[in-house]
Amino acid sequence: MYLQIMEQIRHRIAIGDWQPGQEIPSIRALAVAVKVSVITVKRAYLELEREGVIVTRQGRGSFVSDTVDLGKSLRNQMLDEHLAAAADIGRELGFTPEELEVRLRALTTREQDEP
Numbered sequence: 001m002y003l004q005i006m007e008q009i010r011h012r013i014a015i016g017d018w019q020p021g022q023e024i025p026s027i028r029a030l031a032v033a034v035k036v037s038v039i040t041v042k043r044a045y046l047e048l049e050r051e052g053v054i055v056t057r058q059g060r061g062s063f064v065s066d067t068v069d070l071g072k073s074l075r076n077q078m079l080d081e082h083l084a085a086a087a088d089i090g091r092e093l094g095f096t097p098e099e100l101e102v103r104l105r106a107l108t109t110r111e112q113d114e115p
Helices: 002-014 027-034 038-051 070-092 097-113
Strands: 054-057 061-064
Touching (some): 070 097
């Protein structure tokens, strides 16, 4: 469950919902909101702090790290994870890297052409 919380926080930062330096919900508040134990949320916050995604200031709360381009870095990481999964599926289905590239380009172009 703590991994899901970590992923949700990364996602909010990546899409710009939470900006660098912005305070994020307290451990207790988030635990109540997502209906999990405080220990679960605390573990997620500790892991995110180790990764440099958030910083915790004693007595003041937890904040999105001021690291330059954190949002871009997280967006790239998320995209890489999805593309790696798609590549794995493509290989299992017998597609070559070139065929996968053509498919990705076609999907990207099609999405841009749609209103």
